[in-house]
Amino acid sequence: MYEILAVKELAPKIKWFEVYAPHIAKKAKPGQFIILIINERGERIPLTIAGYDREKGIVSFAFNEVGKTTKQLGLLKEGDRIWNIAGPLGNPSEIRKFGKVLCVAAGVMIAPMLLQIKALREAGNEITAVIGARRRDLLFFVEDIKALSHRFYVATDDGSEGHKGLGFLKEIVAKEKFDRCIVMGPVPTLQAVSEITRPYGIPTIVSLMPLMVDGMGMCGVCRVLVGGKMKFACVDGPEFDGHLVDYEELIRRQRMFIVEERLSALLWEMGGLKYG
8 A cells, every 4th residue: 555645736637646556666767657557456557757756755746537437546545545556667767968959748747748848857868848737827847947957948838828729830940959859748739749849850759648557557448550660669669759659549549448537537437436
């Protein structure tokens, strides 16, 4: 059992948990993820590691309350316990001095991007950061990321804060030579940024968190097409060359169980599920 030490609401339906998991904190690195199970009948969900304190044995992560399990998770409070957490899983990010790095994060993935930017900054990189959300009230860690960045931009889908959409990035990458681009967020964001950087040959790394079950390469649920080859996001990733990912295939696979997911959440909200 893993005790929840702190709970914070970062934005509406987006929460930050700190849990006591010393064996994970000891080995965790930016870019890796955990597989969490709320209770003995719960499903396994992957969540990207957003922070860790090796001395205190703390691991942090953020999640968006969109499905049954994440809504259940959102009901837990400080002092409650999570049945099982496996990790750290996946390959860590490559952290070294690249030069000028463009970091783009959207939605709940702003949280792990903060960890990534800290590591890249410590390695001596010049950071241009962009964070985005659907609207202003869904933005968070604005001042934290701004303080670590040499240049900082905000974008919202509705234009309520900063730039409207990510189209402005075309002008930025056209004017400035970036040595690397890192993108975290929903698939449409990964795809959009990859297409913007493609003409300029900017190495673009995207973090893929597709459907997962075991998270250790045995079930094959998280398979993705990268450069025409089948890869498992859990053991080959979760980071891949954004210019080689087959986004259309990835989107199709993510939508395979959307009806079942919505039905499960609805039944749980109505009290129709006794367990899980």
